[in-house]
Amino acid sequence: MTEDTRDFSDLYEQVGGVLINIGHLSEEKETAMELAMEEAHKHNVPIVVDNVGVSSSRIRKEVANKLLSLEPTVVKGNVSEMRTLCNLASHGKGVDAAEEDQDSSAMKELEEGLLALTKIHPNTCFLATGPSDLVVYQSQVLLLQNGIEALDKFTGTGDVVGALIATLLGSGVDVLPSVLQAVSYFNLCGEKALEIVQNDAKIASIREETLNQLSLLKQNESWQNGIKGDWL
Numbered sequence: 266m267t268e269d270t271r272d273f274s275d276l277y278e279q280v281g282g283v284l285i286n287i288g289h290l291s292e293e294k295e296t297a298m299e300l301a302m303e304e305a306h307k308h309n310v311p312i313v314v315d316n317v318g319v320s321s322s323r324i325r326k327e328v329a330n331k332l333l334s335l336e337p338t339v340v341k342g343n344v345s346e347m348r349t350l351c352n353l354a355s356h357g358k359g360v361d362a363a364e365e366d367q368d369s370s371a372m373k374e375l376e377e378g379l380l381a382l383t384k385i386h387p388n389t390c391f392l393a394t395g396p397s398d399l400v401v402y403q404s405q406v407l408l409l410q411n412g413i414e415a416l417d418k419f420t421g422t423g424d425v426v427g428a429l430i431a432t433l434l435g436s437g438v439d440v441l442p443s444v445l446q447a448v449s450y451f452n453l454c455g456e457k458a459l460e461i462v463q464n465d466a467k468i469a470s471i472r473e474e475t476l477n478q479l480s481l482l483k484q485n486e487s488w489q490n491g492i493k494g495d496w497l
């Protein structure tokens with residue numbers, strides 16, 4: 266909502282959760298993001314960091330590491346971005362993940378990399394998104410399987426997932442259920458959208474219907490029955 270540090274004292278009286286997205290980075294924003302995290306801790310507000318584009322520049326990686334050292338509640342990114350955070354080779358370009366980083370051996374390597382990170386950052390939950398979504402929190406590992414391919418084709422999908430996690434954390438839901446429900450809810454919105462637009466499966470139609478479903482899917486009280494995933 267803001268990058269103006271003068272806003273912080275008023276906003277922190279109102280917010281339940283904060284989302285720090287490094288997508289549009291600048292030197293000024295780096296300082297603002299660090300301050301936002303310090304203030305969040307003072308106000309006991311949970312923090313989500315979205316490492317947008319971290320595979321594509323040295324500066325982003327430095328910023329991501331600095332933000333990680335400030336103990337966010339959740340750190341997320343697509344699988345290529347999270348490989349960069351683990352110091353694994355990443356094929357990510359710009360804000361996009363690469364297919365080479367999504368196969369099963371790459372996912373196993375990423376799981377091990379994230380488990381190693383949780384040893385250093387036991388209070389942070391890590392989420393790597395893609396065709397399967399890997400959640401690693403302390404020694405727990407969860408692989409989620411909902412979603413549709415089109416969610417990788419339009420920009421801003423990972424951003425929405427980050428916002429949903431911050432919203433759930435901000436309303437008092439525990440860390441692991443917040444991440445699990447946010448990812449699964451968004452991906453089920455995509456699945457429902459594809460079902461609805463099947464005769465018009467153009468990218469903008471799927472996008473629009475996925476966004477419609479953000480407010481509609483929850484009207485089905487048993488939406489959680491559609492969640493697919495396994496503990497590893």
Ligand SMILES: Nc1ncnc2c1ncn2[C@@H]1O[C@H](COP(=O)(O)OP(=O)(O)O)[C@@H](O)[C@H]1O
Nearest residue numbers: 343394395396398411412413414416417422423
């Ligand atoms: N090929 C895919 N199949 C199913 N779901 C996907 C696929 N790609 C991405 N998603 C879903 O889209 C959302 C955004 O993921 P992703 O595209 O990896 O992140 P980002 O937008 O940050 O690059 C996540 O909920 C993820 O599970």
Ligand SMILES: Cc1ncsc1CCOP(=O)(O)O
Nearest residue numbers: 288289360420421422423424
């Ligand atoms: C927030 C932001 N800043 C620059 S591009 C972008 C969007 C990133 O998109 P996605 O969430 O699909 O990775």
Ligand SMILES: [Mg+2]
Nearest residue numbers: 420421422423
């Ligand atoms: Mg995306």
